[in-house]
Amino acid sequence: MSAVTTRAIVLRTVDVGETDRIVHLLTPDLGRVAAMAKSARKSRKRFPGTLDLLNHLDVELALRPRRMAHIGRARLRTAYLDIRADPTRFAVACRLVELLGRMAPEGGAGGDAQRLYEFASASLDKIEALAPDAKLRLFLQLESLCALGLRPExxxxxxxGEELEGGDAFLFNLGDGGAHCGSCRRAASAHGGEGGEGPTVPVHLGTLRALEQGLRIGLEQLHRLAMGPRETREAEQLVGRFQRFHVGLELRSDAFLSEAFAAAPRTA
Ligand SMILES: [Zn+2]
Structure with a gap:
């Protein structure tokens, strides 16, 4: 058994039995880790309100070969109170941690774990600080997919590899992770549809450019990014279907997120 102290973000919690809790953590050194907190719901001394979803912690982990890690002690770094106080912020943050909880690699893959942890930590800070509007929701989703290695072209x-141009809609191939240009599409259909297999989403060049620009300028600068109704609609459809295709299932937080945004006054 070896003990480590690490920073961690709580991605998911599952209560077990009368008093225990399994906590799924994202850490900079170990990647995603599931750890058992014995008597978590009883011991306010070892875990004073710390082992809750989204919390940013310092934890002591006892690592045991081929068995689940144990949490010895946890100290709260940040509870993200502004996120918890606002249903739309909370919903955006829940999707972030659910996506990371499903897709982040287990075990410390060196720099990858560190990078993903830093992405999650910085993203929670931004959700807390910025207006939780539709653009933030869209680009945080896209940034999360990119951070997980799912970056659309x-x-x-x-x-x-030719740069896309033209005013007609392209077909974005979800499996290929990008659109096919006009000549590749014509060549494919001349060969009996070869290369056109797999689900596609129609998308205009302006939408792809807006997505690219939004990624480049970052969440803090999104107010500078102009997106019309068509671009917004296409972008939300593209990113949503790209996520479902590659993550392989509907996230529980997606429905919650739509409800939170439908109920909130429009801030975009
Ligand atoms: Zn082409």
């Missing part, structure tokens, strides 16, 4: 044809 937004500029070039995924077949031939």
């Amino acid at each position: 937004l500029r070039a044809c995924v077949r031939c």
Whole structure:
């Protein structure tokens, strides 16, 4: 058994039995870790309100070969009170941690774990600080997918690498992670539809450019990004279907997120 102290973000909690809790953590050194907190719901001394969803902690972990880690002690760094006080912020943050809880690799993959942890920590800080509008929701979702290694190609044809141009809608191929240009599409249909397999989403060049620009400028600068109704609609559909295709299931927080935004006054 070895003991480590690490920073961690709580991605998910599952209560077990009368008093125990399994906590899924994202850490900079160990990646995603599931750890058992014995008597978590009884011991206010070892866990004074710390082992809750979204909390940013310092934890002592006892690592045991081929068995679940144990949490020895936990100290709260940040509870993100402004996120908890606002249903739309909370919903955006819940999707972030649910996505990371499903997709972040287990075990410390060196720099990858560190990078993902820093992404999550910085994103929670931004959700707390920024207006939780539709653009923030969209670009945080896209940034999360990119951080998990699922970066869609937004500029070039995924077949031939030529830069996409033209005013007609492209078909974004979800499996290929990008659109096919006009000549690749014509060549494919001349060969009996080869290369056109798999689900696609229609998308205009302006939408791809807006997504690319939003990623480049970052969440803090999104107010500078102009998106019309068509771009917004196409972008939300594209990113949503891209996520479902690659994550392989509907996230529980997606429905909650739609409800929170439908109930909130429009801030965009
Ligand atoms: Zn092409």
